[in-house]
Amino acid sequence: MNAAKLLPGKFVWFEHASRDAKKAQAFYGEVFGWKVSSFPISEGSYDMIAAGDAMIGGYDVRRVREGEPAHWRSVMSVANVDATAKAAAGAGGKLIDAPADMPQVGRFARIADPLGAELSLLTSFTDDPPDAIATHGRWLWNELHTGDPARSVAFCEKVLGYSVRAQDMGPAGTYPLAISHLTKGTRTLYLSVSGAPARPITVTGKSTTIPATTTVSVTLNAGPNTLRFSNDTAAAPDLDRVVVP
Numbered sequence: 001m002n003a004a005k006l007l008p009g010k011f012v013w014f015e016h017a018s019r020d021a022k023k024a025q026a027f028y029g030e031v032f033g034w035k036v037s038s039f040p041i042s043e044g045s046y047d048m049i050a051a052g053d054a055m056i057g058g059y060d061v062r063r064v065r066e067g068e069p070a071h072w073r074s075v076m077s078v079a080n081v082d083a084t085a086k087a088a089a090g091a092g093g094k095l096i097d098a099p100a101d102m103p104q105v106g107r108f109a110r111i112a113d114p115l116g117a118e119l120s121l122l123t124s125f126t127d128d129p130p131d132a133i134a135t136h137g138r139w140l141w142n143e144l145h146t147g148d149p150a151r152s153v154a155f156c157e158k159v160l161g162y163s164v165r166a167q168d169m170g171p172a173g174t175y176p177l178a179i180s181h182l183t184k185g186t187r188t189l190y191l192s193v194s195g196a197p198a199r200p201i202t203v204t205g206k207s208t209t210i211p212a213t214t215t216v217s218v219t220l221n222a223g224p225n226t227l228r229f230s231n232d233t234a235a236a237p238d239l240d241r242v243v244v245p
Contacts (some may be wrong), residue, residue, distance in 0.1 A: 005127040009161060011142050012077045012128050014049075014057035015120070018070035021047055021059040025060040031238060032137045033208075042103065051137035063097070066149055073110075074142055074158070075120040077128045084121050087159045088113070098208075113155045136182065136209070136240070145226070170223040179203065180211040180240040189236040192228040194221055203237050211240040220244070 016024050023048065028034045035050040036059075049057040060073070078084040081099045089095050096118060097110035098157040106124035113119070134140040146152040156162040183205030190198035205212035219229075229239060 004124055006079060006124060007077050007128040007131070008051045010077050010128060010131070011074050011139065012122065012124070013075035013120075014139060015060045015073040015075065016049075016057070016070070017060045017064050017068070017073055018059060019064055021061050021068075024059060025072065030196070031235060034137060044134060045114055052135070054138070056138060073118065073120050075122050078121045078123055078160075081109050081121050081123045084159060085109040085111055088155075091158050092154055093155065093159065113150060113159075115148060117146065117152070136238075140241075143226075172220060174217050174219050175244050176215050177218040177227075178213055178215045178243045180213045180242070181237040182208045182211055182240055183237040184208050187231075188235045189229050189231050190237075191216075191218070192230070193218060194225050198230065205237070208238070209218065217245075 005105035016028075018024055025034075025036050028049070029036075032051070037048045037055065038045040039048050039058075040046075043062065047059040049059070077197045085099050086097055094112040095109070096112055097108070097120075099107055099109040099121075102108050105127070106122050106126075109121045111119055144152060144156075153164050157164065164192050179201070181203050183203055184207060186202060186204045189201050191201055192198040196212065201214070201216055203212070203214040212226045227242065228244075229236065
C-alpha cells in the first residue's frame with residue numbers, strides 16, 4: 001500500500017463545535033451556500049460541510065464540553081500525531097484529547113498551547129487535500145490571536161516546525177480599504193480595528209456570485225493590525241477579499 005501524501009503544517013479541516021448543529025447549518029447555508037453531507041460513523045453519523053463538490057469541514061456535537069460556547073476548531077496535518085502531541089506537552093502545552101485512531105480518517109489528537117489556544121492534529125490515512133486557489137465558500141486564511149506573540153511563536157516553531165516572518169504594515173495613518181463582497185441588495189457590517197469600537201459600513205451589490213467592491217477609509221496603527229468584521233443582529237455580506245492598496 002502506498003503511503004498517504006501528507007502536507008504537514010497545512011490546515012486540512014475545520015470543525016464547528018456546538019450543541020445545536022442544525023442551527024449552525026441553517027446559518028452558514030444561508031450565508032455561504034454550504035450544504036451538508038452526512039457520513040456514517042460508529043456513533044451514528046457525522047455532518048460534513050460541502051462547498052461545491054468539496055468537503056471542507058464538519059459539525060461536531062459530541063466533543064463539546066458543558067457550558068462551552070460555539071466555536072470553530074482548526075485541524076492541522078502533521079507527520080506523526082503522537083510525536084507532535086508529546087512535543088506540545090514538553091513545550092508547556094496541554095494535551096486535551098490523547099492520540100487515537102479515527103476509523104477511515106486518520107490518527108487524531110487535540111492540544112492547547114501554553115496560552116490556551118487549541119489546535120487539532122491529524123495524520124491522515126489518505127492524501128491531504130492539495131493546495132489550490134480559494135474559491136467562494138472555501139478557507140483562505142487562519143490567524144492566531146494572542147496576548148503574547150513571542151511565546152506563541154516560540155511554541156509554533158518548536159512544536160509545529162513553523163518559521164515566522166515579520167510583515168511591515170507601514171506607518172500609522174489613514175488608508176483606503178477595498179472590501180470585495182457578494183451581496184444582493186444592501187447589507188451592513190461592522191468593522192473594528194485592533195479592538196477599537198466597531199463602526200458600521202453599508203455595502204450594496206447586485207449578485208451573490210459576482211463580487212462588488214466598496215472602498216472606505218480606515219485608520220491603522222503602526223505595525224500589525226487586526227480587522228474584525230461582524231454583524232450580531234443581521235446577516236452580514238459574504239466577504240470575498242479585503243485589500244489595503
